[in-house]
Amino acid sequence: xxxxxxxxxxxxxxxxxxxxxxxxxxxxLIIFINQVLVKLAIKFPDPVNQNSRKKAKVKTSEQDGVxxxxxxxxxxxxxxxxxxxxxxx
Amino acid sequence: xxxxxxxWMSTGxxxxxxxxxxxxxxxxxLLYLAIAKNFEPLLLVPMGFGAILTNIxxxxxxxxxxxxxxxxxxxxxxxxxxxxxxxxxGAMTDFGALIANPKTLLLGAAAQFGIFATLFGAIAxxxxxxxxxxxxxASAIAIIGGADGPTAIFLAxxxxxxxxxxxxxxxxxxxxxxxxxxPPIMKAFTTEEERKIEMAxxxxxTKIEKVIFPLGVLMMTIFFLPAATPLVGMFCLGNLMRxxxxxxxxSSTAQNELINIVTIFLxxxxxxxxxxxxxxxxxxxxxxxxxxxxxxIGTASGVLMAKLxxxxxxxxxxxxxxxxxxxxxxxxxxxxxxxxxxxxxxNFLLMHAMGPNVAGVLGSAVAAGILLALxxx
Numbered sequence: 152x153x154x155x156x157x158x159x160x161x162x163x164x165x166x167x168x169x170x171x172x173x174x175x176x177x178x179x180l181i182i183f184i185n186q187v188l189v190k191l192a193i194k195f196p197d198p199v200n201q202n203s204r205k206k207a208k209v210k211t212s213e214q215d216g217v218x219x220x221x222x223x224x225x226x227x228x229x230x231x232x233x234x235x236x237x238x239x240x
Numbered sequence: 241x242x243x244x245x246x247x248w249m250s251t252g253x254x255x256x257x258x259x260x261x262x263x264x265x266x267x268x269x270l271l272y273l274a275i276a277k278n279f280e281p282l283l284l285v286p287m288g289f290g291a292i293l294t295n296i297x298x299x300x301x302x303x304x305x306x307x308x309x310x311x312x313x314x315x316x317x318x319x320x321x322x323x324x325x326x327x328x329x330g331a332m333t334d335f336g337a338l339i340a341n342p343k344t345l346l347l348g349a350a351a352q353f354g355i356f357a358t359l360f361g362a363i364a365x366x367x368x369x370x371x372x373x374x375x376x377x378a379s380a381i382a383i384i385g386g387a388d389g390p391t392a393i394f395l396a397x398x399x400x401x402x403x404x405x406x407x408x409x410x411x412x413x414x415x416x417x418x419x420x421x422x423p424p425i426m427k428a429f430t431t432e433e434e435r436k437i438e439m440a441x442x443x444x445x446t447k448i449e450k451v452i453f454p455l456g457v458l459m460m461t462i463f464f465l466p467a468a469t470p471l472v473g474m475f476c477l478g479n480l481m482r483x484x485x486x487x488x489x490x491s492s493t494a495q496n497e498l499i500n501i502v503t504i505f506l507x508x509x510x511x512x513x514x515x516x517x518x519x520x521x522x523x524x525x526x527x528x529x530x531x532x533x534x535x536x537i538g539t540a541s542g543v544l545m546a547k548l549x550x551x552x553x554x555x556x557x558x559x560x561x562x563x564x565x566x567x568x569x570x571x572x573x574x575x576x577x578x579x580x581x582x583x584x585x586x587n588f589l590l591m592h593a594m595g596p597n598v599a600g601v602l603g604s605a606v607a608a609g610i611l612l613a614l615x616x617x
Contacts, residue, residue: 162360174349176349191449
């Protein structure tokens with residue numbers, strides 16, 4: 152029983168030390184990101200070319216991304232309109 | 241007649257022990273979970289098959305001279321396999337979400353409470369007759385709460401190799417059960433209003449930040465916790481290969497071919513530890529129970545930490561992403577996203593949840609390093 156009490160005390164110490172250390176370590180990492188990485192990002196932004204290329208890509212993918220159903224709906228509407236128009240004439 | 245007798249004695253039927261049959265059934269159970277239920281199939285298929293192989297009578301797969309014996313000692317006893325897997329995981333991890341919102345590191349840290357609380361639970365089990373967990377055993381069991389398979393196997397192989405089979409089975413089973421275990425806990429600790437919180441869009445993270453980040457993490461580990469450098473070091477190597485952009489071939493190998501090859505051997509090696517005398521005892525039941533407790537406490541403490549942060553910070557955090565602090569990448573983040581969508585169909589939390597998710601990987605590696613440093617002698 153005494154042995155068990157001792158084990159409990161050891162486990163408690165381990166828990167306290169462990170949690171304090173985990174928080175301290177990851178807390179330091181937050182400081183590292185906020186103090187070092189963010190400043191580096193401002194000083195050395197990604198090259199503009201890449202950005203514009205990416206944007207261009209996004210635009211084309213958006214254009215490509217128009218679903219075929221919508222395209223079909225629009226073209227059928229246009230053809231219907233034309234047919235009606237032609238009939239009236 | 242004598243020859244017939246000798247022939248009979250060399251068959252499996254004559255040599256089967258009851259425990260071996262039970263363990264083969266356990267192996268079949270793992271195969272069933274992997275194939276029919278899709279539970280962590282990449283690891284459970286080789287692990288389940290390894291469990292069957294190791295329990296074949298006469299063949300001696302896990303004795304000196306047997307294949308599984310050498311796989312285990314070459315890769316798991318030395319810690320090489322889990323570390324190579326960790327390198328692959330590093331190569332697959334994008335720290336962008338974490339760098340964009342660094343305070344989510346606190347959520348990853350809070351979720352590690354599951355590990356240390358379970359350590360207490362494992363020691364408490366000693367009060368029941370039949371359980372005799374030393375502090376080393378308890379630490380190895382507790383790491384299941386980190387929800388990180390390779391970390392759990394690495395630590396168990398160092399601290400309690402005799403429990404490795406049960407710990408690995410528990411760790412991977414619960415990781416597969418994340419979508420079932422987590423949502424009720426997440427809902428119990430949050431209100432409907434909190435689950436609806438929408439978060440600000442993440443900023444763009446530049447390439448230089450992503451390249452310097454793994455180096456910074458490694459530097460800090462070197463300074464403050466060298467015991468964790470095997471895990472963190474391999475993880476950071478994988479991540480640097482991914483982000484630096486000049487070794488795409490290596491990065492691709494680490495996250496595809498290499499990790500696949502190592503996973504086969506890791507599964508077989510862990511399966512070799514699923515022998516009747518090591519697995520069929522009351523301690524295994526205790527480990528399985530403690531694993532569930534560890535997971536639940538980790539999830540709850542991540543959620544509660546997010547709520548605490550909301551009390552002090554102007555920028556609100558959706559507490560659901562706290563649950564992703566237990567690593568289990570990317571399953572835990574997906575679960576946070578899914579539960580968030582249930583409350584608010586326009587609220588996509590996936591990217592926000594990836595922050596605490598990868599923070600949890602770092603957190604559990606750090607926790608493993610602490611346990612190694614403090615009880616590893």
